[in-house]
Amino acid sequence: MTFPVNPTADDVSPVNLLLELPSHAALHRALAAADIESELGDDDDPEQFLDELSQVELRQAAAQARYAAPQTVHYFRLSGLTNMSPSELADLTDSGGFGGQVRAVEELHDRVYVVCSVPEDGTQAQLSVSEDARVTTVATFNPGTNLLAVRADDSDLAAGTVQALRDHPDLSEWTSVSFRDDGFRGRFEDAAVAAYEQLSLSVTSVEAGTERIDVTGEERGDSGRADVRGDEVVDDLLSRSDTERRTAQVRLSLRTADTIPPNPTVRIDFDESSVEFRQWVPERTLIQLDCVIQDAE
Known part of the structure; x- marks a missing residue:
C-alpha cells in the first residue's frame, strides 16, 4: 500500500x-x-x-493518515535508539550514498517519524539509483525506547530502512523482533490477540511428504471465525518438533476502548517477522500495536 x-x-x-x-x-x-x-x-x-x-x-x-502506509510493520531493536534525539537523526538526511537514505524527520503524536527512500530490492550495487527505482518507507519510535517500527511492504525494504539509520555510529547494532520467540509471542498474544482465525504451519522434517499444513477456524457469523488454538488437533501440531508457524490470520483485541476498527484483522508472517493489517487503519491503531509490541518485549 x-x-x-x-x-x-x-x-x-x-x-x-x-x-x-x-x-x-x-x-x-x-x-x-x-x-x-x-x-x-x-x-x-x-x-x-x-x-x-x-x-x-x-x-x-x-x-491520522500522513504516515499510515504501508500498513505492514516490521519491528527491530536498536540499543542506541534509546538516547537518540530527532535532531541527530535529521543530521542523516540524504547523507548515504548507497542503499537506504533518510529524507525527513518529524515529531508527531509524541513520537519520532523518519521518512526513508530505499532501493526497490532494499540494497544497491551502484552509487546512485533514480527515484523511480526507490520506495518510500517510514520508521517510527517512542523517544526513550529501543523499539523501531518500520512500515515497509517486505523485509528487504525494512532492512534497507534500518540501514539508512545505521549511518549513525550509535545505531550500528540491531536485531529483528521474532514472533517465533515463545516468550515474546506468548506475551503478545495475551495482550493483543482475540483469535487465530487461520494458521499455516511449515513441516520441517526432510522425511515428511508434507511441506505445509493450513488450518482455518469454523465460521461463526458476525463474531468471525473460531480460534484454532482451542482445537486439540492444532495443539498437537504446534507441540511437534517438526512443525513451525509460517503465517497466521489473527483478529486483534488491543484492550483499548478506542481502537479503530474495534477488532482489526492482521496477517502475521513468522518468516519475515511482520504484521500486515488487512484493512486500512489510522495512525492511532498503528501506534497502539507498537505499544503492545514494546510492552511484550
Whole structure:
C-alpha cells in the first residue's frame, strides 16, 4: 500500500491528503481517530464534507493518515535508539550514498517519524539509483525506547530502512523482533490477540511428504471465525518438533476502548517477522500495536 501523498511533501493540503485515502471507510476511520463525528455516506461527496471542517480538525484528521502506509510493520531493536534525539537523526538526511537514505524527520503524536527512500530490492550495487527505482518507507519510535517500527511492504525494504539509520555510529547494532520467540509471542498474544482465525504451519522434517499444513477456524457469523488454538488437533501440531508457524490470520483485541476498527484483522508472517493489517487503519491503531509490541518485549 502506497502513501496517500509523499510524506516529505510540505505543499499538500490536509483536504487533498484525506481525499487520497483508498476508500470511504478509510476516511471514516481517519476522522474517527481524530474524534471527529462523521455522517458521510457512501454516495456523499467527501470533498464537500471536508470543506465544512475547521482547519484544526482537518490537520488532526490528516495526521491520522500522513504516515499510515504501508500498513505492514516490521519491528527491530536498536540499543542506541534509546538516547537518540530527532535532531541527530535529521543530521542523516540524504547523507548515504548507497542503499537506504533518510529524507525527513518529524515529531508527531509524541513520537519520532523518519521518512526513508530505499532501493526497490532494499540494497544497491551502484552509487546512485533514480527515484523511480526507490520506495518510500517510514520508521517510527517512542523517544526513550529501543523499539523501531518500520512500515515497509517486505523485509528487504525494512532492512534497507534500518540501514539508512545505521549511518549513525550509535545505531550500528540491531536485531529483528521474532514472533517465533515463545516468550515474546506468548506475551503478545495475551495482550493483543482475540483469535487465530487461520494458521499455516511449515513441516520441517526432510522425511515428511508434507511441506505445509493450513488450518482455518469454523465460521461463526458476525463474531468471525473460531480460534484454532482451542482445537486439540492444532495443539498437537504446534507441540511437534517438526512443525513451525509460517503465517497466521489473527483478529486483534488491543484492550483499548478506542481502537479503530474495534477488532482489526492482521496477517502475521513468522518468516519475515511482520504484521500486515488487512484493512486500512489510522495512525492511532498503528501506534497502539507498537505499544503492545514494546510492552511484550
